[in-house]
Amino acid sequence: MSAEFDQVVAEFQRFEASIRNVDDRFAGLGAMQRELTELRASAASPDGGVTVTTGPGGAVLDVKFTAAALAKGPQALSTALMATLREAVGAAARRQAVIVEEHMGDDEGLVERVLETQAEAFGTSVEELRSKLAEETTSQEAPAASEDFPEVRVLRQADAPPPPAPPARGGSAGDSFLRSLYDEED
Template sequence: MSAEFERLVAQFERFQSKIQRVDDQFASIGQMQAEIGALEATATSPDRTVTVVAGPGGSVTDIRIADGAMRQDGRALANTLMATLREAVAESARKQAVVVDQHMGGSLGLTEQVLETQAEVLGTSVEELRSKVEQETPRRAVNEGEPEDYSAQSFMARAEDAPAPPPATGGSQGDEFLKNLFDDRGDH
């Protein structure tokens, strides 16, 4: 009976480990949401007369127009404002994609998708935008002993975590208990 008890304890510990991985993954999602909520991107026109600040989702949170901007005619000022606004919103989208990819381990490839789309729309190269991302993006610190991300890890059973096959004998009460515990059909 001792060997069976040890086997049940080992299976229970693997189950707890899987639950912990799921909890860790949800904690990472909460951190990701906080980082996105605090996200801010600032763009300034080449002549330094217009500054636009964009937040999460490209929401414009501030527009600053220097006194010197009023010397431009209306059309030139509008063009400067629109170009600066587009750059701030684009930077916000890049930053947001990077945060998501950092927390999801890059498995979504979101940053690359955003860079490719922006390169096409803005008439620039992916490489140029990628260099901007590298300049704009601080690296996330990872706690020692903590995996960098959990996206590549499944909370479902892995082959090496699979329980040992039941003994060839008719099974035991412990086996029946585990079968009922993990049976998600609800017909026990």
């Protein structure tokens, strides 16, 4: 009977260890969510004429053009914008994967999968993206603005949400009917 008891105790200890592991993982979710919410990634075109800032999930937060970039014409501006946009969205995805992996563990190899997917999609190597990721994590500030040309903001800042509408007076015909039923019972 002692062997059976030892086996039950061992099973219980394994169960407790797995519960502690889950508790440890969930304890970091708030910090991970905050880091993901604050995530920002910026990229600039090679000539510095276009700057794109993205947030979590690659959401575009800001786009800036210099006067020189605007003077190059629509086709050149479009090409520079799309390349810079891809770079900023890719950087955001890489950082997001790092944050998730830091908080949830490296069991899945998330960062490696993101790097492999981006290497294939962008036609580059995993090593090149890994070096970009190392640079991005050491310098998380936005690139400095060019002093030669003023920047022109393209996206407006998010407006504050409008206050909720006050409840309508009178309500619908159904509301009136229900109120009349209630009033008649009194």
